[in-house]
Amino acid sequence: MRSIAVTAAGGPEVLRVVEQPDPVPAPGQVLVRVRAACVNPADVAARVGRLPGGPVPPPFTPGWDIAGEVVAAGDDVTDLSVGDLVAGMIPWFLTRGTPGGYAELVAAGTDWLAPVPPGLDPVVAATVPLNGLTAHRMLEIVDLPGPTEILVTGGSGGVGGFAAQLAAQAGHTVLAQATHEDEAWVRGLGVRTVIPRSADLAGYGPVPVVLDAVPVGDPAGPAVAAGGTVVTTRPTPPLDPAKRVRQEVVLVQTNRQALGDLLKAVANGTLRTRVAATLPLAEAAEAHRRLDRGGLRGKIVLTP
Structure with missing residues (x-):
């Protein structure tokens, strides 16, 4: 099979097309022929070596998100069958590129995967797992007893966009940042107040909860109320200790049930995601160039 290696x-x-032996599914795994692999900022972090726990020695295969067709099953697999369309999140923090999603074939644990609902494009499905599960986990961490105000940074992005929608659908009043000229998209996510990216967040607080999906770090501090909670996607500096703010870093987890629910919501139109571009697998380097330049409205998806 062909895959992409960080060399x-x-x-x-440094992203190169390489030939590798076809993987063989172990017990509890299925072999997925990848139709779509989403390109994420986490893949860029892996490429440049900025990872918790240190860089992964090359060569390795990047990629967290895949969607495709089951073409073989290992022993003890009873819940997926050959021909099933699935999407899933490779727990890359554990696999460290063995496997990764930028490949024609992936041997994946069944607990990484959920069925793709009929009619949902695999390209769209591939944008959901990492970002959607991260947003879902952020709200689990907050564990709010009832509706409240939540400020979301990066509402134009993958994690922030899902977080804003899930929070609004849970009954919370959501304030969310939008990049320039992306205000209409963010407003359509169910948020009450759209915040310009250049705005001082202090002017929109204090709120009990900030979901710092970017993360912006210190600028979120003035927006959170004393005794409130800030959940970030990466470690950020401690905030003013006098405010007694609870600071948490989200660690995404595989969650088959939650992923299945997210995919169903995207399929029925109650959860929105967007694709900026699709590129062949061999053009992974170009996908990373576009991601490095920024300004994307949605995700880039590789199509092996």
Whole structure:
């Protein structure tokens, strides 16, 4: 099979097409022929070597998110069958690129995967797992007893967009940041107040909860109320200790039930995601160049 290897720490040019033996599913795994693999900022972090726990020695295969067709099953697999369409999140923090999603075939644990509902494009499905499960986990961490105000940074992005929608659908009043000229998209996510990206967040608080999906770090501090909670996607500096703010870092987890619910919501139109572009697998380097340049409205998806 063909896959993409990070051959050294560096720029997009270190991404190369390589030939590898076809993987064989172990017990409890299925072999997925990948139709779509989402490109995420976490893949860029892996490429340049900025990872918790240190860089992964190259060569390795990047990619967290896949969607495709089950083409073989290992022993003890009873809940998925050959021909099933699935999407899933490779727990890359554990696999460290063995496997990764930028490949024609992936041997995946069945607990990583959920069925793709009929009619849902695999390209769209591939944008859901990592970002959607991260947003879902953020709200689990907050564990709110009832409706409240929540400020979301990065509402134009993958995690922030899902977080804003899930919070609004849970009955919370949501304030969310939008990048320039993306206000209409963010407003359509069910938020009450759209915040310009350049705005001082202090002017929109205090709120009990900030879901810092970017994360912006210190600028979120003035927006959170004393005794409130800030959940970030990466570690950020401690905030003013006098405010007694609870700071949590989200650690995404595989969650088959939650992923299945997210995919169903996208399929029935109650949860929105968007694709900026699709590129062939061999153009992974170009996908990373576009991600590095920024300004994307949605995700880039590789189509092996």
